[in-house]
Amino acid sequence: MSIEKPRAIEIYxxxxxxxxxxxxxxxxxxxxxxxxxxxxxxxTTYHERLKDLDKVLLNFLPKERPxxxxxxxxxxxxxxxxxxxxxxxxxxxxxIIATDLxxxxxxxxxxxxxxxxVGSNLFPLQWDIWGKCIPNYSKTSQGRNLKRFILLLIFxxxxxxxxxxxxxxxxxxxxxxxxxxKYIALIPILLVSPRVAMCKKxxxxxxxxxxxxxxxxxxxxxxxxxxxxxxKAYFDDNVLLKIIRNLKSLLTKDGVFVVCRTNxxxxxxxxxxxxGETNKFLLLHxxxxxxxxxxxxxxx
Ligand SMILES: C[S@@+](CC[C@H](N)C(=O)[O-])C[C@H]1O[C@@H](n2cnc3c(N)ncnc32)[C@H](O)[C@@H]1O
Numbered sequence: 114m115s116i117e118k119p120r121a122i123e124i125y126x127x128x129x130x131x132x133x134x135x136x137x138x139x140x141x142x143x144x145x146x147x148x149x150x151x152x153x154x155x156x157t158t159y160h161e162r163l164k165d166l167d168k169v170l171l172n173f174l175p176k177e178r179p180x181x182x183x184x185x186x187x188x189x190x191x192x193x194x195x196x197x198x199x200x201x202x203x204x205x206x207x208x209i210i211a212t213d214l215x216x217x218x219x220x221x222x223x224x225x226x227x228x229x230x231v232g233s234n235l236f237p238l239q240w241d242i243w244g245k246c247i248p249n250y251s252k253t254s255q256g257r258n259l260k261r262f263i264l265l266l267i268f269x270x271x272x273x274x275x276x277x278x279x280x281x282x283x284x285x286x287x288x289x290x291x292x293x294x295k296y297i298a299l300i301p302i303l304l305v306s307p308r309v310a311m312c313k314k315x316x317x318x319x320x321x322x323x324x325x326x327x328x329x330x331x332x333x334x335x336x337x338x339x340x341x342x343x344x345k346a347y348f349d350d351n352v353l354l355k356i357i358r359n360l361k362s363l364l365t366k367d368g369v370f371v372v373c374r375t376n377x378x379x380x381x382x383x384x385x386x387x388x389g390e391t392n393k394f395l396l397l398h399x400x401x402x403x404x405x406x407x408x409x410x411x412x413x
Contacts, residue, residue, distance in 0.1 A: 118246035149250040180207040186342035190309030216319040
């Protein structure tokens with residue numbers, strides 16, 4: 114297995130879970146950072162990314178037990194698992210719902226040589242051609258990789274033709290269903306760390322922060338965390354406000370809201386808020402410089 118560019122078919126094989134934990138972290142880190150979603154956000158995350166925040170947050174948690182937690186935009190879910198472990202270590206009974214835009218995915222295997230990782234929205238997330246892994250984006254920090262751009266256009270066209278010729282695959286992929294024939298196999302997966310999928314304290318839910326059906330969750334959560342998602346680089350202020358207000362309606366009175374962004378030096382800048390009597394957020398504490406959307410949250 115290549116540490117640089119791990120393939121989905123390897124990460125989601127039975128052998129992977131038997132690997133040493135440090136190796137699993139490394140493979141998963143490299144796997145998720147190469148996945149770009151349709152809305153051009155990345156699945157980048159890594160182990161112990163939010164460790165300092167988990168520790169500070171212990172001082173601000175509401176008293177209710179089990180603590181009901183919503184962790185949004187969790188990517189591989191590893192930071193959620195680490196948070197859950199830290200809470201358990203500190204004797205805090207809890208249940209976590211972890212959400213992300215893309216959790217359900219399918220590995221479409223053709224002739225056992227080509228494996229395409231596809232989201233439930235039919236958007237290709239990784240191309241694995243004869244064992245060579247090709248990320249699904251061509252724009253890098255050095256500009257556009259023209260060769261990859263052309264290659265991806267061709268792959269996407271071929272995939273579209275494949276779906277047009279075999280329309281039932283469209284529904285099978287959307288429903289996260291499995292399928293197997295001599296030439297084609299559909300392998301449904303949950304696009305998180307396999308360790309997270311096995312954790313009983315964490316429930317995974319595919320949900321778009323912008324268009325979520327939240328009515329079931331009104332005033333249900335004691336704590337909500339949004340890490341590395343409510344960034345000005347991803348969304349404009351109006352969209353951020355809409356998300357903040359949605360999340361606010363899910364918090365219990367006195368509930369705690371945590372927003373964090375990790376910078377390039379891997380330092381966390383976070384703000385911890387409490388929902389006050391008048392349905393306004395009050396700032397409880399800052400980690401580093403605080404989050405970049407503090408004002409939007411305080412004025413929401
Ligand atoms: C950079 S990762 C953050 C992962 C983790 N919270 C952390 O801090 O390490 C951003 C995640 O946001 C998710 N995401 C992007 N747009 C979203 C949306 N509209 N609704 C829900 N999740 C979204 C992506 O799928 C990705 O997994």
